[in-house]
Amino acid sequence: MTDPQLALASDIAIWAGLAVLALALISFSAHLAVTGAARQGRSDDTVPQPTALLVRTGTGTEGSATFPDAAPTSAALEPPAVDHPAGVTRRWGVLGMQLTWLATFAVLAGTLMRGLSVQRWPLGNMYEFAIVAASFALVVFCTWSLRQDRLWLGPFVVLPVMVVLVAGKIWYTEASQLMPALDNTMWLTIHVTLATLSVALFVIGAALAVTYLLRDAAERKSRVRGWLAALPQGDKLEAMTYGMHIFAFPLWTFTLITGAIWAEVAWGRYWGWDPKEVWTFVIWVVYAAYLHSRATSSWTKRQATYVALTGMLCVIINYTVVNLLITGLHSYSGVA
């Protein structure tokens, strides 16, 4: 039933993915430092005008000092550099992105081999939950960055994904078959896939929330310095944070509903306040509070964003404390 060689190959692929992600993190950080230093030197961070930036020279960075004024015709030749100062190298960010793609393929391959080794969807325990959620987060980030320049977001996605994978490795579970309560291919696939995907989106949403809070705090003090200058403006970051959450929240709602349907089939009741159900509910309510506080004028966007981060805290508690310390029907962690 279980193929130990494939399981071993899967483990190696995940380790390799982690190693490549570490390199990507360094590369992305270098990108933020270089871009931030260039922006700050020019102190044009508050008005990123893409078309104007193309013809502007960087003064104050050694790389761009030799770069001549771009002729108006070169604007047509160059791809539109979204939000990026001309003349400042993007190679660190691009390298980070390429490494992230490589890591994404490694983690996806590891997840796929894990599934093949146990001949089922790899959604049966904490370790498998971690690698699938990490895969989703990486795929979403890579796909997003194909459409828009998201190099600045790199470190904030790569770091939590690494944390998730390391957590998976800490709570590693041997490749094996499922316990009978989980042995329902349809609902396991639907419910847990939705759960991992929405957790992945919530993680990216929380990463964006953190960047917003940091950038916004700097903007309020008019001290946008260093790598913070490499980030988009605060209100744009805030809109992206909200945009990510309005994708994740309906998915979490469907996670809750499919979980209830499955609970009805497996345990004879669709809602029974099992600890995992309690925390699924708590997470849902906290994110609902975020969406409400975002919609009302009596809360500032900063305050609302703190509610979103509280939701992330609940997601983390749900994955760690509830799985490992609290006894309930959802005790599938596979950890002794």
Next chain:
Amino acid sequence: MPDTQTPQRIEPTYPKDRTTMGGPRLGPLGWARWGWRQLTSMRTAILLLLLLAVAAIPGSLFPQRSVDPVRVRAFVEDNPGLAPWLDRLFLFDVFSSPWFASIYLLLMVSLVGCIVPRTAQHARALRSEPPRAPRRLSRLPALAEATVPGAPEGVLAAARDVLAAKGYRLSRAGTGDRSVTGEKGYLKETGNLIFHLAMLGVIVAFAAGHLLGWRGEIIIKEGQSWTAGPASFDTLNLGPLASTDDIPTFTVQLDRLDVAFETQTEGAQFGQPRRFDGLATVDIPGRDPEQQQFAVNHPVSVGGDSIFLLGNGYAPVVTVRDPDGQVLYSEAVTFLPQDNNYASEGAIKVTGRDPGLGLVGGFLPTLRLDPELGMTSSFPGLGDPALALTAFEGDLFADGRPQSVFTIDTEQMTQMTDADGAPVAMLLRPGEYFELPDGTTVEFEGVIRWAGLLVRHDPGRMPALALALAAAAGLTLMLGVRHRRIYVRIDPADLTPVGASRVVVTVGGLPKGTDPALQGVVDDVLGRITATAPPPPQPPTRGSDEDTP
């Protein structure tokens, strides 16, 4: 409208912040109105939501009577000082506690107080035309402007066509003012209202299921047949509005129960359950008996209700004979598993003997003699089954008190001892027997399995599912649809040479909430208007046409 007051987003006509309304001096009615506004304000709703989340957390930290009463009892025994205080605060019944109920009831009232006026408002908005464009559009968050050739009336008609083609609802034409308002995305508010109404419905359906439903639990051994009825369950929980007449009559026979455990993988996964399934024959009066396969995720269906497999364990078959060989007792006895390796405990009560004989001890499906723990089980499957018992003599049912079938009340019994005065202890393998000092024999004939079944009736479950799906659909509309208002204003262009017809087209966009794509929409609308605007009427060039023969 003055320039400075051009709105930045579509403001609802109901008051958003209800807390600031009301006069300085309030009578009882005034205070009631003030309280109602406080309760139905968004600020209070958010506070109640966060409070609800916080209030649910203790329900996951402390064992709950509604979830696992056995663990509550164990917790109370382990914490005799703390437990009564926790109980006074309803911390073992969080989800039926007055404080939890007060939070969600307030939230429901707040929700109703918010939804009802908003539904009325939305119904009016659906029937009314969009408001007229403000005089100046320049302060709107999204703006685009172009000068196009054409007569003002022609360009305005083109603008109306463009907006109509894109599905906007338009303000009435021909008011003298050369502007048009298009509004789109009413489904956002519709979805919002559906979501909140459906959420209320889910709560009502959940409550109805609790009030009108019932659940019964029963343990059935392999080969045993059991007939449902109010008195035949091991435990029966009736909802407050349910009656025992609601319980249907049917008979279930457990033909077989198969169980498999992990044997391939080492470590924490070794011995984990892998398969519980079986065969049951269901006999409903008036129908042919029907054999059904069932498993943990495949309940047995009985009419409209379902029987779920929730637990399983071992039932050693024990026969007790008196010294003459007469059978005093012969039964499969249910032993309750105590750990993941199914080390089980149980009791055998032989009432047919005088004095009564009680055998109590453990069943170990795979016996392992641990130097520290003594007899334990190392695997939940039947590797090396063994039955370990000690014996008591005396009054089995002291004072006729009700007692568990899994333990023996030894208050009025004495432990049997052998010739050396040591307590009698037997360790039997299948087929073996043990002779007590008085000649009574205890034989361990073999072992069968039992299944713990749950019969559940919940009339609220299908309505709850339908309403939950409606809520999810409403949520998707609410978060996915963009509510936008587009204003188009046509002004005569300045410095237009007399006779040449040129107009300035200004397109402004007003979003509801966050709408990063609005500027793109405004640009697109302007582009379409300039592309479709009719060319200006050419001043007739004299002679050319008429001269053509």
